[in-house]
């Protein structure tokens with residue numbers, strides 16, 4: 001299990017949201033982050049509508065690197 005704040009995940013552009021997002025894999029954490037964004041950050045949901053599949057794949061690849069660098073909470 002790893003965790004990061006919404007801001008650390010890069011969901012919250014000004015970087016002020018301290019809600020903890022958790023997951024066992026980068027994919028799971030990405031999904032949990034998305035659910036949080038959809039409930040709390042309508043402005044970011046708007047921005048994400050413009051993302052292409054390529055943009056999403058790039059975000060996921062970047063996030064995988066961040067996830068691997070996070071300490072394991074286990």
Ligand SMILES: [Zn+2]
Pocket residue numbers: 006007011012017018019036037040041
């Ligand atoms: Zn947030």
